[in-house]
Amino acid sequence: MLVERSYRAVSIRQIVALAGVGTGSFYEYYSSKDELAAVCIRLRIRDIAATMLECIDAHQNEPLPQRVDALIHAQSAAPLADPEQWSALFVLERRISEMETYRDLYGEFVRMWTKALAGGPGWPDGAPTQDAAFAAHSMVYGLVTQALITRTVPPDADAIGRLLRTAVHGYLSVVAPLAYRLHRFA
Incomplete structure (x- = not known):
């Protein structure tokens, strides 16, 4: 609707x-339309979180760049596949979500990124895992939501995927340079 x-x-x-x-x-x-909307938003976001957790487990032994590619896809695929519905959902999320709920959910996604980055080969000892996870999640979430909310025409999912990979891999190649020097992108 x-x-x-x-x-x-x-x-x-x-x-x-x-x-x-x-x-x-x-x-x-x-008790209200807002309460129903909040539940609907949480359910959709929880579906993405479940997909991300499955992805982390499935790719934990792969090199860092492949783990990152898989997680970017897991986080962005649903919104990019149905841009009209997700655009409406993200706008509604901003309207009705309480700050504490938003922060908790954001923190959950950062923890998943932390697990994905540090939970397999290629993450350097002493690298700022939580900061990198925060940056990676912020890039994916921010680019996807803004591409859906601000554009009048649904974005090209492949183009947004390339933009996401460029942004996240570019940042992580500075934080974990050895993992990226050893990996060649196709």
């Missing part, structure tokens, strides 16, 4: 009609 009309224009009556439930059932589970 958010793709078709603004959040303000969507009523609880329209939501329950689409869901095929009564208004009483809605209020049994949610």
Whole structure:
């Protein structure tokens, strides 16, 4: 519904009609439209987090650049595959998310990046893992959300993927230069 009309224009009556439930059932589970929206956002973001955790486990023994490529894809694939819905979701996230909830979720993604970077071969001893993880997540999240929110035409997913890889690998090649000197990109 958010793709078709603004959040303000969507009523609880329209939501329950689409869901095929009564208004009483809605209020049994949610106290407001904002509460439902917050749950929907969290569920979508949790799906990305689950995909990222699976990715980290599946690629943990690969060289650092391949782990990073896989994690960039895991984090960005869903939003880039459905840009209209995710654009609406990211705009709504900014409207209704409380700061503490936003910080907690952001921290969870940084912890996943930390695990991915330091959890396999190629990460140098003493390198600033948490700072690098924060930067990598910020680049992916920021570039994807801004590409979806600010453009009037859905972005080319392949072009955004190249931009993400260039930004993240460029930064990490400075932080972990040996891992990148040993790796040749195709």
